[in-house]
Amino acid sequence: MSSIKKIHHVAIAVTDLQQALVFWQDILGIENSELRDIPQEEAQVAFLPLGESEIELVFPTSNDSGLAKYISKRGAGIHHLCLEVDNLEAMLSRLKQNNIRLINEEPRVDQSGRRYAFIHPESAFGVLVELYEKIP
Amino acid sequence: MSSIKKIHHVAIAVTDLQQALVFWQDILGIENSELRDIPQEEAQVAFLPLGESEIELVFPTSNDSGLAKYISKRGAGIHHLCLEVDNLEAMLSRLKQNNIRLINEEPRVDQSGRRYAFIHPESAFGVLVELYEKIP
Numbered sequence: 001m002s003s004i005k006k007i008h009h010v011a012i013a014v015t016d017l018q019q020a021l022v023f024w025q026d027i028l029g030i031e032n033s034e035l036r037d038i039p040q041e042e043a044q045v046a047f048l049p050l051g052e053s054e055i056e057l058v059f060p061t062s063n064d065s066g067l068a069k070y071i072s073k074r075g076a077g078i079h080h081l082c083l084e085v086d087n088l089e090a091m092l093s094r095l096k097q098n099n100i101r102l103i104n105e106e107p108r109v110d111q112s113g114r115r116y117a118f119i120h121p122e123s124a125f126g127v128l129v130e131l132y133e134k135i136p
Numbered sequence: 137m138s139s140i141k142k143i144h145h146v147a148i149a150v151t152d153l154q155q156a157l158v159f160w161q162d163i164l165g166i167e168n169s170e171l172r173d174i175p176q177e178e179a180q181v182a183f184l185p186l187g188e189s190e191i192e193l194v195f196p197t198s199n200d201s202g203l204a205k206y207i208s209k210r211g212a213g214i215h216h217l218c219l220e221v222d223n224l225e226a227m228l229s230r231l232k233q234n235n236i237r238l239i240n241e242e243p244r245v246d247q248s249g250r251r252y253a254f255i256h257p258e259s260a261f262g263v264l265v266e267l268y269e270k271i272p
Contacts, residue, residue, distance in 0.1 A: 006187030051142030
């Protein structure tokens with residue numbers, strides 16, 4: 001049995017990272033802990049920790065990534081909601097048993113070695129949901 | 137000086153509350169603590185506490201509310217991001233000084249007596265941001 005304990009992050013697609021940081025960091029006062037290039041996602045990301053969660057400002061560094069296409073189609077705004085799960089394999093099994101459409105049928109691994117998978121928004125009422133496995 | 141300490145909730149606009157609860161509650165396993173009619177917002181809301189935050193599933197109960205119009209235009213999905221702030225008046229002053237466009241220039245008060253205000257998505261890079269004042 002797997003369970004979800006918290007919102008890990010809310011990712012916001014932005015068209016200008018420096019301008020977005022003026023709003024989120026300088027005006028709202030949420031400190032940016034790190035600005036990182038993520039070449040395999042063709043994105044630059046600003047991480048703004050907030051309580052037990054994080055706001056992530058995601059800026060596309062190419063014109064043909066999924067993120068860039070999302071922005072062309074829908075405009076800037078909230079891109080996805082990431083939930084932290086204690087057992088990703090068990091959760092993915094449960095989702096498949098319930099005929100939930102997944103973008104990643106198997107866990108993917110990010111730069112830090114952490115495992116994640118996306119649920120297709122079609123099965124999540126329009127929300128792109130990421131599941132991020134908790135580090136034990 | 138006012139500061140933001142956590143994500144209070146993420147509100148998700150849904151077109152079928154019972155079906156959305158099947159996904160969020162029965163399959164993902166996030167318990168619904170309360171289902172409430174909010175007549176002044178022409179909405180029915182399911183509250184799903186998650187760590188220090190909450191997922192709110194928001195269903196329009198009329199066809200001409202802002203929420204219903206949002207769904208007609210953009211479809212179901214994440215509607216807004218609510219941040220908890222310790223001093224709403226001070227935060228609204230700071231936002232005005234920085235020429236941030238507000239939907240509510242002055243705090244509004246909800247059913248439980250808690251004060252809140254919305255920032256216009258035009259000034260928040262496409263995100264509808266709600267500020268909710270922390271109960272002292």
